[in-house]
Amino acid sequence: MHLPDGIVPLPLALAGYVASGLIAWACLRRIERKPDPRRELPRAAMLTAAFFIASLIYLPLPPVSVHLVLNGLLGAVLGWFAFPAILVGLLLQAVMFGHGGITTLGLNGLIFGLPALASYAVFVLGRKLSRSPRSDALFGFVAGAFAVAASALLFVLLLLWQMPAELDSALEQQALRVFVIAHVPVMLLEGLVTATLVALFVRIDPALLVRV
Amino acid sequence: MWAVGARRVLITGAAAAVCAATGQAFAHAAYIQLSPARGVEVRAAYDSGEPMVSAQVRIYAPDAPARVWLQGLTDESGVYRFVPDPAIDGAWAVQVRQAGHGAMGEIRLEPTSVPAAEAALPLSTSATGPDPLQKALMAAAIIWGFIGTALYFKRPR
Numbered sequence: 001m002h003l004p005d006g007i008v009p010l011p012l013a014l015a016g017y018v019a020s021g022l023i024a025w026a027c028l029r030r031i032e033r034k035p036d037p038r039r040e041l042p043r044a045a046m047l048t049a050a051f052f053i054a055s056l057i058y059l060p061l062p063p064v065s066v067h068l069v070l071n072g073l074l075g076a077v078l079g080w081f082a083f084p085a086i087l088v089g090l091l092l093q094a095v096m097f098g099h100g101g102i103t104t105l106g107l108n109g110l111i112f113g114l115p116a117l118a119s120y121a122v123f124v125l126g127r128k129l130s131r132s133p134r135s136d137a138l139f140g141f142v143a144g145a146f147a148v149a150a151s152a153l154l155f156v157l158l159l160l161w162q163m164p165a166e167l168d169s170a171l172e173q174q175a176l177r178v179f180v181i182a183h184v185p186v187m188l189l190e191g192l193v194t195a196t197l198v199a200l201f202v203r204i205d206p207a208l209l210v211r212v
Numbered sequence: 213m214w215a216v217g218a219r220r221v222l223i224t225g226a227a228a229a230v231c232a233a234t235g236q237a238f239a240h241a242a243y244i245q246l247s248p249a250r251g252v253e254v255r256a257a258y259d260s261g262e263p264m265v266s267a268q269v270r271i272y273a274p275d276a277p278a279r280v281w282l283q284g285l286t287d288e289s290g291v292y293r294f295v296p297d298p299a300i301d302g303a304w305a306v307q308v309r310q311a312g313h314g315a316m317g318e319i320r321l322e323p324t325s326v327p328a329a330e331a332a333l334p335l336s337t338s339a340t341g342p343d344p345l346q347k348a349l350m351a352a353a354i355i356w357g358f359i360g361t362a363l364y365f366k367r368p369r
Binding site: 003004005006007038041042043045046048049052053056058060065092096097098099155156158159166167168171172175176178179 | 258259260262266268270280283285307309310311312313314315316347350351354355358359361362363365366
């Protein structure tokens, strides 16, 4: 789901950097206003590591192979930290393994980061509506699954919008359909992973979750 | 051959004879001419090792890098072969794409010599890409960095 270099025109890639930069700045301002931002940094560091390594965990779903994303988990657990954490993880994935491009880092930040923030909103809203371990896990599932679905949707919409004229669009659209279908199991799996971790955090230390 | 980005495009610039036989073949209503030619083999695979089957391949000639010179699809093994025009010297660009994933590479053809593959993207620093052990070591180093960061901020002040 990472956009590589050379897929989108350079002006769009630059616009992605600007948009990602602005969102990261807004998130950092929010973090700065917290009473003790340092307190949440260890958790952010550990989940950034999880996000970074997730792209190396492949799920063979013939005829394609997909990988974990974990942006919903980051959104639900880290809140405003999720966007900058995802940007750091994406940069390292691009530099170390070539997952995603350097020129498309900003756009990839939007593809993964915006759904993470949306998942944060979903999770917080859900916890405001109902505060029980079971509903926490349920909203954790929704947050985890939603982020993968939203990222896949953003990725596909961007590609459809920027389809080069010389490309066989019917063939590419068919490949994109397979891509979307292949991410349905990932969506469910990430929902389960997020729900399990949320349930675990609620059990051992509810302070590990974002405050509502 | 080169690995570029998460998706690999391996361009073999060896003297692969695409048409091995020399001579002419005639039939009642058809005519073909066979001649030996040096070809370029593009081998496209995902970084998990799976071939990019039926991926779209676009070739750009050195004299018109903005115009598609040739296009086609990879086969079941993720392979696509083409014969560049020997009259056009310079770097031939190859782009492989499938569902938004893909890679670019270049191969430089020099007159009177075997084509020499050349890297195109700055991301490509190795001819074959990291092997699983290298990947594991790099991942471990990064994770250790994050653990260190977490422990640093976890320490009592």
